[in-house]
Amino acid sequence: MLDGPSVLGAFRQCGITDVVWIPDSQLGTWEPALAEAKEPRLIRVCREGEAIALAGGLLLGGRRPIVLIQCTGLFEAGDTLRNIVHDLKLPLFLLVGLRSHLAARKGKVADTCPEFSEPLVKLWKLPYVVLDEGSNPDEIVTAYRQAQSEKRAGAVLLAE
Numbered sequence: 001m002l003d004g005p006s007v008l009g010a011f012r013q014c015g016i017t018d019v020v021w022i023p024d025s026q027l028g029t030w031e032p033a034l035a036e037a038k039e040p041r042l043i044r045v046c047r048e049g050e051a052i053a054l055a056g057g058l059l060l061g062g063r064r065p066i067v068l069i070q071c072t073g074l075f076e077a078g079d080t081l082r083n084i085v086h087d088l089k090l091p092l093f094l095l096v097g098l099r100s101h102l103a104a105r106k107g108k109v110a111d112t113c114p115e116f117s118e119p120l121v122k123l124w125k126l127p128y129v130v131l132d133e134g135s136n137p138d139e140i141v142t143a144y145r146q147a148q149s150e151k152r153a154g155a156v157l158l159a160e
């Protein structure tokens with residue numbers, strides 16, 4: 001189960017120093033656990049492009065951030081993502097909430113976010129895994145550690 005305390009534990013296992021985020025949907029339910037923790041540091045931002053740029057600066061400064069945003073914000077932040085990951089080649093790691101993805105699997109949603117999220121992540125050549133309600137925090141740890149060992153960017157897409 002991916003709840004605030006278990007996700008916080010996974011972040012600590014990874015050595016993540018900063019959580020840069022805009023809380024939304026399921027990710028927002030993790031706020032109490034993240035806000036109470038002294039480590040990793042929680043950094044709230046106004047826009048998703050700002051989150052990615054800030055995480056890029058933290059990476060350059062030797063920190064180990066993770067960016068938590070929703071898929072619609074990922075759409076907005078594309079140019080910043082391109083610059084940080086492909087131009088600067090920084091090992092940015094994101095956890096992205098896939099709004100309406102579970103309902104779309106059942107054909108019960110008119111929301112187009114599920115239709116565009118994965119194709120866009122593939123287009124940006126960002127390695128990723130998709131997790132859902134049956135996933136556990138160890139899967140976040142595995143994905144993060146693999147990206148770090150390969151010195152590359154990566155993402156966990158969380159089906160909501």
